[in-house]
Structures are given as structure tokens and as C-alpha cells.
Amino acid sequence: MLMNRYTLHETFVVHQYSVDEWEAKPHNHNYFEIIFVEKGNGYHTINDIKFSYKEGNIFLLAPEDTHHFEIKQHSKFTYFKFTELLFSGKVNLPDRKYWLQRIEQLLHHPNIIPGDVITHKEDRNIIWDIHNLVLEEFKNEKIYYQEIISNAISTILSIIVRNISEKYNSNQKSVPAVGNSKIDLILSHIRQNVYDNELTKISYLADTFNMSQSSISTYFKRKTGESIHQYVTKYKMKLVEYRLQHTEFTIAEIAYQMGYTDESHLTKTFKKHFSMSPKQYRKEVTLSS
Known part of the structure; x- marks a missing residue:
């Protein structure tokens, strides 16, 4: 089956969807997406692995990941879509070497543990607070808003890497999850x-x-x-x-x-x-x- 491919020309955009039915066909992208489930429930399929979703879930899609939703209850999603160019100006951070290593784990790492990427309630709360900050900055475009958004997305990704790493390490000590050969x-x-x-x-x-x-x-x-x-x-x-x-x-x-x-x-x-x-x-x- 020919796969639809979506291309992002901006460095960072926010898209919000409020839908009863998901019309987009399975597709992949040339960019990253962090998907926030604002409300609703149903099923989300990432790389041919299907699982349920609900309000509060957070998903990460890397370039080349394919996905689609099946909606059971009216759902609202917020998408943060971005390319790695969002971080190109951050290389002079004092800890840039370690920051870059964390981000590279996402830049070149397939989504081996698909599904909600956050394990810890405290981390989920932090990310949703940052999500609210990013929406305000993106909407109002006040001075330095681009730098604030870049730092905010960097923080979200670092928290996601931490949670994915913990999931990966725990799975490695037990029987691999479905899809993890x-x-x-x-x-x-x-x-x-x-x-x-x-x-x-x-x-x-x-x-x-x-x-x-x-x-x-x-x-x-x-x-x-x-x-x-x-x-x-x-x-x-x-x-x-x-x-x-x-x-x-x-x-x-x-x-x-x-x-x-x-x-x-x-x-x-x-x-x-x-x-x-x-x-x-x-x-x-x-x-x-």
C-alpha cells in the first residue's frame, strides 16, 4: 500500500483537532510530533501496533513512524510538530554535549516502545504544564517566544527520553513487549x-x-x-x-x-x-x- 507522507516546512507549528472520526489515512512524516490527547478515547496504531488511548495520554512520533487513530468517543488532540532545526541554535549550552546525546536518542531512535511515552505521574503533570506554556507563547508571540518554545520542547523531549529509557531498561530485564524483538x-x-x-x-x-x-x-x-x-x-x-x-x-x-x-x-x-x-x-x- 502506498503510504502518504506529510512534509513540514516550518521549524515549529501547533495544530489542534477536535473530531468524531479520523479521516487521515495511515501516513508518516519528515518531522517529529508530540501528540497530546486533550479529551476522548479510542485506538492509536503506531508502526502497526494498536493500543487504546485516553485523555491525558502523550505520544511521540519520530520521522518515518507511521500512525493513525480510530476514534470511539469525540476526541481533541494538540500536536506539536517540529524539525531538528528547532534546536540548531542551542549548541552553546553549558551542558550541550549531554543535551545533544539525549536529543540524538530521539533523532535516530525508532519508537521501539510505542504507546503513551510517560510512565511517571509527576513527569506527566510537568509536561502538561509545559504544553500550556508553549500554547500561550505560540499564540501571543511575545519577545523571545521562539527561544522559550525551543527550550520548552527540549525539556519535554528530555523527560520523554528519561521515561522511554526506563521502559526500555525494565523491558530488557523481562520478556520483551509486543513488537520488541x-x-x-x-x-x-x-x-x-x-x-x-x-x-x-x-x-x-x-x-x-x-x-x-x-x-x-x-x-x-x-x-x-x-x-x-x-x-x-x-x-x-x-x-x-x-x-x-x-x-x-x-x-x-x-x-x-x-x-x-x-x-x-x-x-x-x-x-x-x-x-x-x-x-x-x-x-x-x-x-x-
Whole structure:
């Protein structure tokens, strides 16, 4: 079936829907959505996994996620739609390295635990308060409203990452939830811990997922078509590419953040994947923007 794809040209928008029937067909996007259920109930399907929704639920949709609603009772939704460009001016925060890691978990992380993304009541209350703040700022457009919205969405995403991480870690210790195959959990572990070389070693993965080193290597290759080392390296290169495009970190700083011994080691690996050095890549991106 041909999938509808929606494109967002603004950095951030708010859309509100009050409906008895959901007319949009299953679709995906080139942007993020945080969906707040203001009222009503029914069913929400994300990536072919169906579950009920009710008032107060909060959903996160990443680019390429597909979804649709089946409404049982008149429902009202508020959507915060945004692209990663919303955060491009935030790279000079004192804790920018750690903030960026949290956001990257969402930028490059499939929705492996679909459904309501908040576990803790206190976190839910905080996010709904921030939701109210964002609506006011977006509506009134007072001075500095764009910076306030950017910081507000950053805070919401950090809280969501915390809740998703706790869900993921608890699921990993028990039987995986529906839709969470072992390979999904292994890939998620790698993405969440890609900054720490020790936590992505085959020996650590084997212990974590109760497999021998040879069996997890064979299993991973069969499921993904590449070795664990190849996958980790490709994923690191994706993060390096993102940081070259959207931050002002030096190549040496990015090398340190990604766990490379020095800048030359990163440069050598990057050249293999992009046929140019990180400095050349950044220069080309700058010239084309």
C-alpha cells in the first residue's frame, strides 16, 4: 500500500483537532510530533501496533513512524510538530554535549516502545504544564517566544527520553513487549550507548542479552546483514555527520565524544564512509546552506 507522507516546512507549528472520526489515512512524516490527547478515547496504531488511548495520554512520533487513530468517543488532540532545526541554535549550552546525546536518542531512535511515552505521574503533570506554556507563547508571540518554545520542547523531549529509557531498561530485564524483538532491543541498546565503547563491545552485548559472543554475532549478522562492528561504526558516522551539520564542535571534540582515540582516527574512519574528511564535509555543508 502506498503510504502518504506529510512534509513540514516550518521549524515549529501547533495544530489542534477536535473530531468524531479520523479521516487521515495511515501516513508518516519528515518531522517529529508530540501528540497530546486533550479529551476522548479510542485506538492509536503506531508502526502497526494498536493500543487504546485516553485523555491525558502523550505520544511521540519520530520521522518515518507511521500512525493513525480510530476514534470511539469525540476526541481533541494538540500536536506539536517540529524539525531538528528547532534546536540548531542551542549548541552553546553549558551542558550541550549531554543535551545533544539525549536529543540524538530521539533523532535516530525508532519508537521501539510505542504507546503513551510517560510512565511517571509527576513527569506527566510537568509536561502538561509545559504544553500550556508553549500554547500561550505560540499564540501571543511575545519577545523571545521562539527561544522559550525551543527550550520548552527540549525539556519535554528530555523527560520523554528519561521515561522511554526506563521502559526500555525494565523491558530488557523481562520478556520483551509486543513488537520488541531481541534484535530491536540489541539495536536500541547500541544506539543508547554508542558514546561508550565498553557498552557496545561484543562481550558486553553477549552478557547483557544472555547469548554467547559467537551466537550474538551470527544472530546480528543474519538479522541486519552486517556485523556488530559495522553497525556501530555506521551509526557513529551518522551522529558525526549530524554534529558536523548542526553544531560548532571541533573535529577533535566530536572524536572525543564518539569514543575515538584522536582526531586522525575519526578522520580516517569518516573518509571511508563519505570519501572526504570531516573538515571537507563541514565546509561543503556550509557552502551549500
